[in-house]
Amino acid sequence: MPSAEIDRRQLLRLSAGGAAAMPFLASAGASALASQAPPLDPRLPAGVATEALLEALPGKAPLIKLAYRPPNYEAPLSVFKDTITPNDQFFVRYHLSDIPNVNAATWRLAVGGEGASTPFELGFEDLKMKYEPVELVAVCQCSGNRRGLAEPHVAGVQWAVGAMGNARWKGARLKDILDKAGLKSEAIEIAFDGADGPALDTTPDFVKSLPVWKALDPDTIVAYEMNGEPLPHFNGFPARLIAPGWTATYWMKHLTRIEARTKPLDNFWMKTAYRVPARLFPSTQRFVSQESPATTPITEIMVNSLITSPIGAEVKVGEMLTIEGIAWDAGFGIAAVEISQDGGKSWTSAELGPELGRYSFRSWQFSLGRPAKGNLEVLAKATNAIGQSQPMKALPNPAGYHHNAVARLAITVA
Amino acid sequence: MSPQLSRKKARRTSTHSALLFAIMLAAGVLLQVTASSHADETDIVLKDGKGRDAVVNNCGACHSLDYVKMNSPFLDKAGWDGEVTKMIKAYGAPIDDADAKEISAYLAANYGK
Structure with missing residues (x-):
């Protein structure tokens, strides 16, 4: 490639590093600042070092960019000196690259499905005003956090330790929303869809489900605030699911649809992805309707x-x-x-x-x-x-x- | 609940932009930043070699090519074959057999262990 490519890349590094070190100078001529690649764990695959950059997505602080599209950015180790992770330093993880900017004023959340007798829709103000607000602090951790440290390496986003964050979430209990939808006794799973979708129609949309018992847990909420602020766009604005204790694959961002199901959800994201060998981990929380003899869906976070x-x-x-x-x-x-x-x-x-x-x-x-x-x-x-x-x-x-x-x-x- | 789904679907019917993106990427055209793609990914340079265009045109339609480099160099030929097959079978990537062979050969030769 021509040297112009390299120059642009160095410039990128320069401005990203400068922004990390001196946020106030970031917009005022980063060219005088030293180039700064993110500190990387030596156990990561060598290829990570050629691509990882400290870079800020719109509305976010500089994070370690692992992949641009779909965006996958992790928090540097220094972020975890604080027990609560600031919103702008909270990791970003998407499976699919069609990510719309959602307008809260026109956003609608559809609640229904075969397992609900009184389906309905609600808007952002309804979510905030019509349900008792609850707050809790919970860790949102990617199932594959630290994958990049696996021995031997396995394919996927090569995360080090920063695909996680801890925030104070405020929202409505999912149980209260499901009560209004008239959850039937036949319902076995609650499925969740978000506004983001695949680049191609042939790619399975990211839809996930929870067992009814976890969905009805009073700590499972539809959150519209994170650390006292609206959710950042890249963390699921205007509302996302919070499934405390469970890995982040279930924490659907940009929530648009909640579906009470009488049959197990049968898609790539449940049947193939996010599964672990049966009995390998000392999990105590089960997702029986999705279990097979050989594998089970990943459920709760390990200590x-x-x-x-x-x-x-x-x-x-x-x-x-x-x-x-x-x-x-x-x-x-x-x-x-x-x-x-x-x-x-x-x-x-x-x-x-x-x-x-x-x-x-x-x-x-x-x-x-x-x-x-x-x-x-x-x-x-x-x-x-x-x-x-x-x-x-x-x-x-x-x-x-x-x-x-x-x-x-x-x-x-x- | 169908309005949500159909809106999402409708938005996606115009996603020839992803393919267009791959073509522009191949041509070295710098894109404007949008919500779903980032201009800086045009900085990603894959090694020269037979099959590179097939990787850029096919793989780049759905994801930035840093995914390739990040996942190196620890997969062998069978490992890269498996990744390409997964993209076709599980993720529905419309890649024909000839391109699939060329892609996994390129990845194994340039980003394999």
Whole structure:
């Protein structure tokens, strides 16, 4: 390709990096700022490094661009120093590239299906005014978060650790909406469609379903606010489903249709994608109508943790060093986070931070005192209230889901 | 509920833009930013080689080509065959047999392990 291509690319890097470092200067001549590629985990496939850029989508802060179309952008590790993820730094994940800008004033949500006796439609004001508002903090985590760290690598979006975020969601209970639609006793699944669609008519539209029991959980909501603001366009404006504790594949964005079904939803996104080998993971929440002898749909998030500080991984000898991080699970609650400095032989409890709700990130910290000169490796392992904890190695599976191996950080004390 | 579906469908009947996009991409034309595609993806450069045009024209109709580079270099020929088959069978990509063969051969040769 001609050198003009390279120049444009370098310019892109320059402005993206500048925006990350100095937001106030971003529009005022980024050319003087140093080029900045995002910090990348060395365990990612080599091809990621050639494509990943810090780039801002409209209305968003610079995130790590993995793919332009459909847009897939993850949050850099530094974002997770905050227990609540700011809206503009919340990851972006789409399967299909036809993404309309939805006008809240004309938006309609259709509620019906064979399993509903009184189908109806509602508008944005109806959603906000006619239903009791509820608020909860919950982690939205892509099923394939950390896929890029899988050994061996598997095909898909090569996420590192940032295909997740934690927000305070406000919305209407899905149960209240379904009550108004007259849910019949024969209903077994509730299906959800969003305004986004495929580029080609021949590609299956992204439609997902939940078992009725999860849909009726009082914590499952149709959210219209995120951290006290309207949802960003790229996170599902004007309303999205919040299925707390379950992976983000069920959190339908730009919600347009809720369908009570008397038969299992039979499409690519339920029958082929987002499935894990039966009994491989210690899931306790089942989606019986979608199970097969060999595989089950992915359901709840596996207990997990992340070390968020120090990021530089090089510290000065003689200085106090505190390791910080977050832990989360499907809503059973984080019971403990333990730290090992000897490769997992012995573990010591970290101090847990305030609880923002059972589906939320929980912050934690651990003082290493003044570590001696040399290299050390710190491991962090979370355990939840039902005794589940993180494996030393992620459990291999065809699509690279549920990567929840213990967190590791190599530190050089010099 | 049919109004929602038909509106969505109606919007999609004009999605020859995706194919047009691939053609423009192949021609090196810079696109304007829209809600569903990003001009900067025209910066993505795939390695020269037999089959590159087939990749750009077919794969690029539905997704940016950083998907290819991001997924390298760890798939072998059988792995890339599987990806191309998945795009045709599961995602409904209208790729003819000759192009499919050329695409997976190109991907294995240039982005395989």
